[in-house]
Amino acid sequence: MREGSAEVVIACPVDAAFAWLADPRNAGAWFASVALPEPPARPLRAGATWRFSMTRQHGRSIPMRLVEYQPPHAFTWETTYPGWRDNLQWTLALAPASDAESANADASRLRMTIRQRPGPLGWPALLLAALVARLSVTEGASMAARAERAAQRAGEALEAAETLAYGPERRPPRSRPRNPRGGKGSRGGKRR
Secondary structure (H helix, E strand, O other): OEEEEEEEEEOOOHHHHHHHHHOHHHHHHHOOOEEOOOOOOOOOOOOOEEEEEEOOOOOOEEEEEEEEEEOOOEEEEEEOOOOOOOEEEEEEEEEEOOOOOOOOOOOEEEEEEEEEEOOOOHHHHHHHHHHHHHHOHHHHHHHHHHHHHHHHHHHHHHHHOOOOEEOOEEOOOOOOOOOOOOOOOOOOOOOO
8 A cells, every 4th residue: 555644734623624624615715626516414423425526527527435534633535436546545643733833722733645456457557656666755755645635725725714703703704805906906906
């Protein structure tokens, strides 16, 4: 099984980050170029299933399952292709960031781990990849690089989200600064 992990620190409390990231309805903002035609039944729990549709590859559908659901600490999504195909797992774990990691008391440490679970036809390819990985540093780093990109996207999307649940309250929407001279970037400025 190939695996890669990465961590980022985000300026968001663990509870709010977990609730937003674990919800498949928000996946299009951070997970991949996907849409969710029909969300899974509520409340979320381990065993829930749904399908993502690829936004760049029309007609392609990805069957998904929520394997692990431990609010507010960790969740795991995985593809559920037939047994002869490779499947991927994405585990996201959250913990409060230490004072050394962030000056923000509400900061969280987000760890993304991606695992490839090969099907029967994937084992020969995986063994060949392991052999090549011994000869090439870049192959061994590819899963870690994918995890790094996914963790960064999750952190950026989370910090940019306008509505995150913070207990009974919600974060106020961010407002754009106005350009007092008009023109590009202002509201109501002249168009050219």
